[in-house]
Amino acid sequence: MVQHSAGLDIAFGALSDRTRRGILARLGRGDASISDLAANFEMTLTGMKKHVEILEGAGLLTTKKIGRVRRCRLGPRRLEEETAWIAKYRQMLEARFDRLGEFLEHSKGARS
Amino acid sequence: MVQHSAGLDIAFGALSDRTRRGILARLGRGDASISDLAANFEMTLTGMKKHVEILEGAGLLTTKKIGRVRRCRLGPRRLEEETAWIAKYRQMLEARFDRLGEFLEHSKGARS
Numbered sequence: 001m002v003q004h005s006a007g008l009d010i011a012f013g014a015l016s017d018r019t020r021r022g023i024l025a026r027l028g029r030g031d032a033s034i035s036d037l038a039a040n041f042e043m044t045l046t047g048m049k050k051h052v053e054i055l056e057g058a059g060l061l062t063t064k065k066i067g068r069v070r071r072c073r074l075g076p077r078r079l080e081e082e083t084a085w086i087a088k089y090r091q092m093l094e095a096r097f098d099r100l101g102e103f104l105e106h107s108k109g110a111r112s
Numbered sequence: 113m114v115q116h117s118a119g120l121d122i123a124f125g126a127l128s129d130r131t132r133r134g135i136l137a138r139l140g141r142g143d144a145s146i147s148d149l150a151a152n153f154e155m156t157l158t159g160m161k162k163h164v165e166i167l168e169g170a171g172l173l174t175t176k177k178i179g180r181v182r183r184c185r186l187g188p189r190r191l192e193e194e195t196a197w198i199a200k201y202r203q204m205l206e207a208r209f210d211r212l213g214e215f216l217e218h219s220k221g222a223r224s
């Protein structure tokens with residue numbers, strides 16, 4: 001579970017902000033310019049640029065300059081490692097609960 | 113996709129650090145005291161306490177004082193919302209790729 005640590009740090013960090021998650025949800029409905037996004041989220045252009053840079057650095061969106069406008073598009077990062085990490089955590093948690101359940105079951109049996 | 117924003121912020125933030133993910137993986141193998149964890153990760157007790165507090169705040173571990181020792185245990189947060197959020201992102205990404213594919217297919221047909 002330790003491989004690709006830097007990538008996971010960056011992706012989870014990028015997802016830890018509700019505005020950034022909102023931007024991704026917005027791009028799921030179609031590409032948008034940084035000014036569109038700034039207007040959608042009632043934010044300054046400078047503020048929005050910072051969020052877009054973080055998401056781009058995490059591979060969660062790409063930008064392309066067309067004339068004077070920078071367009072944002074979802075992807076390409078598929079969050080496969082992040083999905084796998086969370087699935088592994090949930091599996092560990094289930095296993096811990098199962099062991100606790102067995103222990104309680106065993107203790108009950110020993111008392112009766 | 114906007115509900116439970118604060119919870120998602122906190123959970124993704126907690127997961128955005130490789131040491132904290134390492135602590136969870138370690139607790140998956142069994143409960144541990146903060147001193148055990150500090151030794152495992154070659155970190156000061158103060159540094160480890162901060163990580164444990166963040167994970168506890170995110171519901172990813174619980175602590176219990178037994179005598180003079182504070183024990184850490186995995187859970188109870190199941191990361192269900194986080195799993196759902198990532199699944200939704202991946203679904204949006206697939207849909208965007210599909211639409212792009214259809215567009216390219218259509219353009220190809222128009223040219224031939």
